[in-house]
Amino acid sequence: MKILLICGAAALALGACTTSVPDSGAGVGIGDYDSYQAQQAARDAQLEGRTTVPAPSDVQGSTLGNPDPVIAGAEAALNGGGPVQASPSNPAPQVVENAAGISNENSFDAVSSERDIQADAQLIAQNRAQYQVIQPTALPSRSGSDGPNIVAYALRTDNPVGTPLYSRSRFASAEKAQRACAGYASSDLAQEAFLAAGGPERDRQNLDPDGDGFACGWNPAPFRAVRRN
Numbered sequence: 001m002k003i004l005l006i007c008g009a010a011a012l013a014l015g016a017c018t019t020s021v022p023d024s025g026a027g028v029g030i031g032d033y034d035s036y037q038a039q040q041a042a043r044d045a046q047l048e049g050r051t052t053v054p055a056p057s058d059v060q061g062s063t064l065g066n067p068d069p070v071i072a073g074a075e076a077a078l079n080g081g082g083p084v085q086a087s088p089s090n091p092a093p094q095v096v097e098n099a100a101g102i103s104n105e106n107s108f109d110a111v112s113s114e115r116d117i118q119a120d121a122q123l124i125a126q127n128r129a130q131y132q133v134i135q136p137t138a139l140p141s142r143s144g145s146d147g148p149n150i151v152a153y154a155l156r157t158d159n160p161v162g163t164p165l166y167s168r169s170r171f172a173s174a175e176k177a178q179r180a181c182a183g184y185a186s187s188d189l190a191q192e193a194f195l196a197a198g199g200p201e202r203d204r205q206n207l208d209p210d211g212d213g214f215a216c217g218w219n220p221a222p223f224r225a226v227r228r229n
Contacts, residue, residue, distance in 0.1 A: 148195035150188060154220030155227055161219055164211040166200055172209040180206050181216035190216035 115123075139152055159165055184190040190207055191214065197204050200213030207215035214220065 147192045150191050150195070150218070150220075151223050153191075153195060154223035157213060157220060158224075159212065161214055161221075162210060162212055165213055166203075166208075166211040168203055168209055168211045169206075172203070172206050174209055176206045177209045177216070184216060187216045187218040191218040 139149065139155075181187075181190055184193065193205070194200070194203065194207045194215035199208060199215065200211075203209075203211075203215075
């Protein structure tokens with residue numbers, strides 16, 4: 001009998017320690033999903049040490065301020081003197097055309113409203129009346145040199161390189177001309193010396209063995225091309 005009483009007392013003690021199971025029919029204690037999200041965001045912010053983020057419905061009608069006084073002034077000017085009101089009911093901002101002062105020359109509608117074809121013709125005539133035509137003059141002499149002007153010589157000749165025009169000694173040869181031309185730093189200097197020594201009619205230094213009037217491979221073509229252009 002004692003054994004039965006002890007077992008019954010133990011069963012009653014265990015029953016008193018057992019937590020009651022809540023009724024699942026009452027839900028999880030959340031009225032709606034939006035409220036749950038707001039509560040969850042506030043809890044996360046509190047755990048992380050941040051300020052609680054307000055719900056989107058609280059932001060729509062609030063006033064947005066800017067700590068920068070320049071930007072705040074611009075916002076106040078755009079909003080009629082007051083701070084910018086962030087609300088979906090605000091009207092769309094006005095678009096100011098050509099606010100940056102961009103030229104309208106590329107806009108046919110803008111130009112046609114300012115002047116017509118006759119006005120354009122008068123403007124073109126006025127611009128043409130201001131043109132100054134400069135007549136070509138003789139080539140100036142190069143400073144620092146009293147020698148022949150090889151540019152002027154090239155422009156007054158028209159024979160191709162290698163076409164013999166002047167008689168040369170029978171002792172003239174390409175080998176001798178090569179040795180003589182080696183004494184000049186460039187063909188321009190050789191041509192100047194050739195003309196200064198009586199060329200193109202005479203070739204005392206054997207610089208023009210073929211008698212075309214051009215010494216040491218000098219070519220007048222680049223100067224002639226400038227005249228044609």
